[in-house]
Amino acid sequence: MTKNTVFPASYDTLVMGGGIAGEEAALNLADQGYKILMVEKDLSIGGKMIHLSKVFPTLDCAACITTPKVSEVARHPNITLLTYCDTKEISKNGGKEFEVSIEKKPRYVNEETCTGCQLCEEKCPVFIKDQFQYDMVGRKAIYVPFSIANPRIATIDIENCILCGACEKVCPADCIDFTQEAEMLNITVKSVILATGFKLFDASIIERYGYGKFHNVVTAMHMEKQLVPTRPYNEVLRPKDGKMPDNIAYVLCTGSRDATVGNPYCSQICCMYSIKQAQLLLGALPMADITIYFLHIRAFGKGFEEFYQQARAMDVEFIKGKIGRITEQENGNLILRYEDIEAGIVKEAEHDLVVLSTGILPDALPENLFSNQPLELDMFHFVKQVDELASPAKTSIEGVFVAGTASGPMDIPDSILSAGAASSETAAYLRRLS
């Protein structure tokens, strides 16, 4: 989008974040006739959910739930979608409206004309590790982020591009444009929904687990990528030597309920996603032994306990005890040292693949995002719900609402519920304004 394109300058609602919560909130409002601007910082909308394999406890396909919503958002006449954009500043003007400035980062590809044919990708000579596939496979310097990305537009990774121009020559629509620059968009909105989601705990902070040092210690999101329909190897393989693992350990509460790393709260999803992955792994690797090391299994939602019992019945082993230390052996196997709480004895167990079930951290909003009125955060730096019981989407700024995990750890159904609440409250607010 170039500077001269006609771009509406005012909207009813700005939805920050294109994950499942943002999509749900945007669709609810757009269907009621409100004009929505959705701003996504990444190359594609879909958030974390679009990368998942199945959802718990029903084992429904995650992509099958989220991609229809993604497409609907992209095509909805009342929703304007901006991807690869950073919201820099939101300030309340004299009246009830917000002035928003958005930085549109250059893709070096014309978004209007790119068809996502990927011919450029074929020609590009640069190979780089694919961050969307957890470095398990490579991608090119010009790339469509992943197969079900939306919008399906190529982007040049300018850091790694060697400016050879091969893509430019091959592009049938002539949309490569190395002269693109970041541009600022200034718009006015009546309300804001913060659906900025969460980030995952960086497991390398806990040095004694050896993540980043031992190849066969991976995070659950990495494992998830080996279980999705678009998985790179069509097989579960361990990173170090490509061996099919047959004795996998899950380490729960990695970075959750742990004051030493600054988040003493429960992330609410790790128990269940680990149980889910264990069940999926038993499908992918029927002969594998799977052990889940837990502190307490928190199976609190509808159908969760049954899902947990099902995993037990499938012979997933559950051991109560926090892993204290992981050491690597020469063959790449790992020794996990823990206290078996039921026996009261310190033990060591050998596994050939260790999955760290990392928890949810607040994804920090840009500093001074709300320039003339500070947004209150809770003690863990999630967006504070000022009236949690009566009006859960309300924040400390009138007209700004929160949806999904931006307000705290929650699973997918709860995020959707939360987005529903946020959209209803926003709609009511907009009604009151007019």
Next chain:
Amino acid sequence: MAVINPEIRKEIEKYGIENFNACYNCGNCTAVCSLADENNSFPRNVLRNAVLGLEDELTTTIDPWLCYYCGECTSTCPREADPGELMMSVRRYLTTRYDWTGLSRKFYTSKKWEISAILLLSMLVMTLFIFFHGPLTTELTAEGGVKLNTFAPWKVIEMGDWIMAGLLSFFLLSNIGNMYYKIILKKKIRIPLKFYFTELWALIFNFATQYKFSKCEPKETSFFKNLKHGKYNYWIAHFLLMSGYVILFVVIVVFLSWFQTDSIHPWWHPQRLLGYYATIGLLVGITYFIFHRIKKDNEKSQHSHFTDWTFIILLLLTTISGILVHIFRINGMPYPTYYTYVAHLMILFPMLMIEVPFSKWSHLAYRPFAIYFNNLIIAAKDSKAGKKSSTS
């Protein structure tokens, strides 16, 4: 049946620890501990017993004595429940429980009691000197040294030493008997007699070397790497202090006639060399510990109970006054020699009488004996298991 004492938490908190009730029982502390093994899985079990108020389990446990407080459990505890300090506090608590006189508990829980007792014993020493000291001669020996044995004849002092050593042994041994009762007899553990002899080496070896202390902290692969990265620093400092102390204790109690002489030996004489080694060892150890307790730069020096300070300060003063006596004596300064000598004993005597059987210094006996008892228990268990497997 387990008996629960709900007051136990408050009792333990008197010995230093603050927030151990935060524990959520995950076992991280045990899993990171480099000294925990399948026979002694601590510290979670000890902490758990303290949280639940299981007094019997707590008073009969051996595990706190096998912990050397590297602090790894505390720095990685997800609930910040401070298991390392809990073990320290339980050691203090156990010291008071092994002591049948009840004095230990008074000294540990009341500064007034501890300080009054020190002053009282100091006064006792001073009174004895006032009434029974020898002539304050200003005459010097042929070599120009002070005639200390005229002022305080070694025969008289040695008599005092023997009385003191007798008292110390009586209290300490009876407390160890009590410890043996709690750890082994009360739990009805049957130990074949031969193991008392075969495992005796553990007692002597660990008393002399604190080998287990050197095993504390997660270690790297080679001895020299560990040495280079300071993994042995605490152990070395402790060893210097301990060896200095033991040497001086032995020469003073057993060989005083050889150690407290009026004649000034040449510098290479074993009497002087031993004395100097011991003094340097003590000074290095004390300085090292005081430095870290003030800087609080690692887990084990984070919390200093007042009894820790009393002990280390008394030890420092004893050492300094001892050095002064030596300097004054060989330089022929009679009065300063006499006064510092009295002061030296005024510090030394209460320190030994209070710290050794009743307070921090009792660990010199409890730690090696705990390892000894633990070896007995394991040996008995193993031989039982061996018999079982051979019969079945």
